[in-house]
Amino acid sequence: MSDRINNIFTSIADVYDFWGHLFSFGIDGVWRKMAAEEAIADIDGYKILDVATGTGSIAIDIYKKAKRAKKRVEIVGVDFNPDMIKIAEDKIKKKKIKNICFKIEDAMNLVEPGCAYDVVTAGFLLRNVDDTEVFAEELRRILKKNGKFILLEMGKPQNKFLNMFFRVYFFIIRLVGSLINEKAYDWLTYSILAFDRKKMMDILKEKGFKDLKIKNLPFHIGFLITGIKER
Numbered sequence: 001m002s003d004r005i006n007n008i009f010t011s012i013a014d015v016y017d018f019w020g021h022l023f024s025f026g027i028d029g030v031w032r033k034m035a036a037e038e039a040i041a042d043i044d045g046y047k048i049l050d051v052a053t054g055t056g057s058i059a060i061d062i063y064k065k066a067k068r069a070k071k072r073v074e075i076v077g078v079d080f081n082p083d084m085i086k087i088a089e090d091k092i093k094k095k096k097i098k099n100i101c102f103k104i105e106d107a108m109n110l111v112e113p114g115c116a117y118d119v120v121t122a123g124f125l126l127r128n129v130d131d132t133e134v135f136a137e138e139l140r141r142i143l144k145k146n147g148k149f150i151l152l153e154m155g156k157p158q159n160k161f162l163n164m165f166f167r168v169y170f171f172i173i174r175l176v177g178s179l180i181n182e183k184a185y186d187w188l189t190y191s192i193l194a195f196d197r198k199k200m201m202d203i204l205k206e207k208g209f210k211d212l213k214i215k216n217l218p219f220h221i222g223f224l225i226t227g228i229k230e231r
């Protein structure tokens, strides 16, 4: 487990939702809803795991969308950071949501049994794990046959103009972020610029997932990686 990353999230847990929405002008919420929509689309089963659930936003979005679509779901959200999980638990208590269960677990070594989930989601985890290959192996282990995954992530936009725009925008975020939590916002901007989509797709392909797709989300800095565990 990465203590450095865990400490960063401990230091921003209280303000994570607030500053995330503000810095993204609310777009982060739209992206999570799109990930949740993908999670409940065309599923036969109902067992869903949200890895790196943080303050539980994706798990809650999945619950709300499933309720509206009258689909049965059982959602488990796991994260290695107890402070983020505490906020997630407070949120569902306040919203009186019963069928989400939050647990403390490391994405690199999940306690979940093998072949247990129809759908696995993970929002903004890939930039934060020590080894994406190990996580891809865990993903493969816990998904049922024909189970699908949805990974929401951020990385450099491939469009040159948008790329330039975000470099300037990140400079501003680092400047403002240094007044809130310098380490956290330096890491956020550094890890987004360093994330390699192609390498991630190669890893997932090598682990044997099929129907691999990347879908750019509004503003092209956020994207969804989806795929299926064939066997």
Ligand SMILES: C[S@@+](CC[C@H](N)C(=O)[O-])C[C@H]1O[C@@H](n2cnc3c(N)ncnc32)[C@H](O)[C@@H]1O
Residues within 6 Å of the ligand: 001, 002, 005, 006, 009, 032, 051, 052, 053, 054, 055, 056, 057, 058, 078, 079, 080, 081, 084, 105, 106, 107, 108, 122, 123, 124, 125, 128, 129, 130
């Ligand atoms: C940027 S937050 C995203 C939280 C949430 N998915 C969302 O959409 O807001 C990243 C989360 O990943 C968690 N995380 C990072 N590495 C992890 C690991 N190895 N195992 C479990 N959680 C991890 C952090 O604690 C943090 O809550």
